[in-house]
Amino acid sequence: MLESPPSNSRGAHLKNLNFTSQRTLFILLLIIAACSLFIWYKSFMTQVPFFRVVVPVSVAMPALRPVVFNLTEFGGVGDGVKVNTEAFERGVIAISKLAKNGGGQLYVPAGVWLTAPFNLTSHMTLFLAQDAVILGIQDEKYWPLLPPLPSYGRGREHRGARYGSLIHGQHLKDVVITGHNGTIDGQGHSWWKKYRQKLLNHTRGPLVQIMWSRDILISNITLRNSPFWTLHPYDCKNVTIRNMTILAPISKAPNTDGIDPDSCENMIIEDSYISVGDDAIAIKSGWDQYGISYGRPSKNILIRNLVVRSMVSAGISIGSEMSGGVSNVTVENVLVWNSRRAVRIKTAVGRGGYVRHITYRNLTFENVRVGIVIKTDYNEHPNKNFDPKAIPILQDISYSSIHGEGVRVPVRIYGSQDIPVRNVSFHDMSVGITYKKKHIFQCAYVQGRVIGSIFPAPCENLDLYDEQQRLIKKSVYQNISDIDYAF
Ligand SMILES: *[C@@H]1O[C@H](CO)[C@@H](O)[C@H](O)[C@H]1NC(C)=O
Ligand SMILES: *[C@@H]1O[C@H](CO)[C@@H](O)[C@H](O)[C@H]1NC(C)=O
Ligand SMILES: *[C@@H]1O[C@H](CO)[C@@H](O)[C@H](O)[C@H]1NC(C)=O
Ligand SMILES: *[C@@H]1O[C@H](CO)[C@@H](O)[C@H](O)[C@H]1NC(C)=O
Ligand SMILES: *[C@@H]1O[C@H](CO)[C@@H](O)[C@H](O)[C@H]1NC(C)=O
Ligand SMILES: *[C@@H]1O[C@H](CO)[C@@H](O)[C@H](O)[C@H]1NC(C)=O
Ligand SMILES: *[C@@H]1O[C@H](CO)[C@@H](O)[C@H](O)[C@H]1NC(C)=O
Ligand SMILES: *[C@@H]1O[C@H](CO)[C@@H](O)[C@H](O)[C@H]1NC(C)=O
Numbered sequence: 001m002l003e004s005p006p007s008n009s010r011g012a013h014l015k016n017l018n019f020t021s022q023r024t025l026f027i028l029l030l031i032i033a034a035c036s037l038f039i040w041y042k043s044f045m046t047q048v049p050f051f052r053v054v055v056p057v058s059v060a061m062p063a064l065r066p067v068v069f070n071l072t073e074f075g076g077v078g079d080g081v082k083v084n085t086e087a088f089e090r091g092v093i094a095i096s097k098l099a100k101n102g103g104g105q106l107y108v109p110a111g112v113w114l115t116a117p118f119n120l121t122s123h124m125t126l127f128l129a130q131d132a133v134i135l136g137i138q139d140e141k142y143w144p145l146l147p148p149l150p151s152y153g154r155g156r157e158h159r160g161a162r163y164g165s166l167i168h169g170q171h172l173k174d175v176v177i178t179g180h181n182g183t184i185d186g187q188g189h190s191w192w193k194k195y196r197q198k199l200l201n202h203t204r205g206p207l208v209q210i211m212w213s214r215d216i217l218i219s220n221i222t223l224r225n226s227p228f229w230t231l232h233p234y235d236c237k238n239v240t241i242r243n244m245t246i247l248a249p250i251s252k253a254p255n256t257d258g259i260d261p262d263s264c265e266n267m268i269i270e271d272s273y274i275s276v277g278d279d280a281i282a283i284k285s286g287w288d289q290y291g292i293s294y295g296r297p298s299k300n301i302l303i304r305n306l307v308v309r310s311m312v313s314a315g316i317s318i319g320s321e322m323s324g325g326v327s328n329v330t331v332e333n334v335l336v337w338n339s340r341r342a343v344r345i346k347t348a349v350g351r352g353g354y355v356r357h358i359t360y361r362n363l364t365f366e367n368v369r370v371g372i373v374i375k376t377d378y379n380e381h382p383n384k385n386f387d388p389k390a391i392p393i394l395q396d397i398s399y400s401s402i403h404g405e406g407v408r409v410p411v412r413i414y415g416s417q418d419i420p421v422r423n424v425s426f427h428d429m430s431v432g433i434t435y436k437k438k439h440i441f442q443c444a445y446v447q448g449r450v451i452g453s454i455f456p457a458p459c460e461n462l463d464l465y466d467e468q469q470r471l472i473k474k475s476v477y478q479n480i481s482d483i484d485y486a487f
């Protein structure tokens with residue numbers, strides 16, 4: 001601390017003034033330097049894509065419902081040891097009583113909140129603070145068994161009942177799961193290990209599964225290490241999934257699909273990052289005879305502005321369970337990187353149903369083995385009673401503005417005599433390849449067109465049109481096969 005000079009000493013007073021102004025100048029310069037550094041840093045950061053500025057201060061919780069409860073009010077303890085199932089359930093019950101008054105918000109503060117599976121209620125917002133982690137309990141005896149999904153007839157991995165999801169809901173409306181990038185962590189490692197060792201008697205549970213519900217918003221949080229599929233909206237309407245991070249190890253995390261819209265309509269998935277151990281997204285609608293009789297399609301789905309990665313399967317998939325039909329799906333502005341496949345439609349004889357009106361636009365493939373895939377012999381069936389005459393229809397599929405580099409096989413459309421692929425179109429494609437030029441645009445039983453010139457050169461199965469949509473050359477070989485899995 002500076003000692004104040006005697007007030008009667010003029011010299012000392014002047015000296016002090018001088019000292020004070022020097023100090024002020026120095027501080028001023030320091031502020032200017034700090035400001036310009038900050039401005040430079042900000043503009044630098046916004047110029048670099050996929051670079052997010054992390055703000056380390058904790059932000060106040062917004063009240064998104066008329067009433068907000070803190071999980072701690074219900075006895076929750078966020079020490080990673082106490083099992084909080086009852087606290088979550090009590091919170092949900094309290095909110096269910098507010099349904100007529102706009103519902104309620106359950107605030108999960110920073111901490112590690114271990115829990116067994118619990119159910120949500122309508123008109124509810126589950127809000128996860130920054131550094132809040134909802135942790136799934138690993139012991140499977142805490143996981144209730146639920147009946148098979150009607151459109152699957154059995155568990156996906158085992159006959160009969162299946163484990164429910166960590167966070168579950170049925171027959172709900174107006175549900176929001178959001179936060180300041182808090183995390184729901186399924187601790188899948190023990191499940192993956194038991195699955196590999198064949199120690200489980202029932203199909204593993206998803207991390208979040210919402211069934212027969214509408215008006216669902218899931219945003220601004222991280223989902224990780226699901227035992228099975230991560231986020232599974234089943235027979236839902238009006239679902240928005242936005243600004244999410246979905247993570248699982250890229251290998252040895254079996255069936256950890258990111259998002260599986262299943263018999264859903266009016267759905268949007270956007271502005272998210274997904275890197276998982278199976279498909280990043282797989283649109284489904286039931287399995288063989290069960291899906292056909294349930295008869296609920298997935299339709300009107302918009303997927304955009306994503307960065308996805310799948311080393312085991314594909315970035316964006318449709319199927320293989322698609323027996324209720326899939327139509328009107330748009331996939332745009334998606335980057336698929338370091339993946340096995342980029343976009344894939346998969347089906348088999350016995351599925352029935354259809355995949356049609358599918359639009360892929362502005363896709364970038366970076367270091368993927370196979371870019372565009374249609375596969376018609378994905379022969380996994382729920383049992384032997386599937387109908388071999390139930391032939392899926394694949395048609396009206398367009399690919400435009402497809403770019404990338406480091407792709408081994410840009411296109412593999414494997415139709416068959418039973419399941420020909422009709423009315424496929426390609427426009428504005430240039431994909432840098434890593435291998436040789438022959439047999440890398442592979443086709444069989446496919447009819448469709450190429451508009452303008454594309455790279456690599458298309459297979460002979462497709463008709464050629466110019467940019468003005470005038471026919472240049474009609475293909476006479478739609479059914480020849482140039483499929484080679486060796487590439
Ligand atoms: C929730 O409760 C915890 C523990 O009492 C407290 O630290 C936190 O500030 C509370 N949060 C809000 C938003 O009320
Ligand atoms: C959640 O609700 C479903 C359907 O009502 C029920 O079968 C299940 O047991 C409930 N799960 C839990 C953990 O309470
Ligand atoms: C996305 O979520 C993060 C927190 O996870 C938040 O900081 C950011 O503002 C959100 N972005 C948008 C555009 O909502
Ligand atoms: C949210 O958290 C995940 C996982 O920790 C992280 O990868 C992601 O960058 C975070 N998102 C934002 C916007 O901070
Ligand atoms: C599976 O069933 C076997 C035989 O009934 C039983 O010993 C084992 O404990 C069960 N495993 C699980 C995870 O339930
Ligand atoms: C869709 O759900 C949102 C809430 O997530 C709601 O605000 C909106 O009104 C719903 N739209 C329709 C058409 O029901
Ligand atoms: C995500 O978080 C940002 C920043 O807090 C907020 O502005 C936005 O409304 C949130 N988005 C959704 C869909 O919840
Ligand atoms: C197709 O889906 C989009 C949403 O992605 C929707 O806006 C549009 O109305 C749907 N078209 C038809 C014909 O249903």
Ligand SMILES: *[C@@H]1O[C@H](CO)[C@@H](O)[C@H](O)[C@H]1NC(C)=O
Nearest residue numbers: 305332333334335362363364
């Ligand atoms: C294409 O998608 C990328 C993201 O992969 C995006 O940055 C770019 O703006 C998109 N281009 C157009 C024309 O929408």
Ligand SMILES: *[C@@H]1O[C@H](CO)[C@@H](O)[C@H](O)[C@H]1NC(C)=O
Nearest residue numbers: 357358395396397398423425
């Ligand atoms: C072919 O598919 C496109 C959509 O990709 C559609 O607009 C067009 O009508 C279809 N053509 C025929 C002949 O069905």
Ligand SMILES: *[C@@H]1O[C@H](CO)[C@@H](O)[C@H](O)[C@H]1NC(C)=O
Nearest residue numbers: 416417418420445476478479
């Ligand atoms: C190709 O095969 C399909 C289905 O098997 C058939 O409908 C079509 O007529 C064949 N096209 C040609 C040009 O032979």
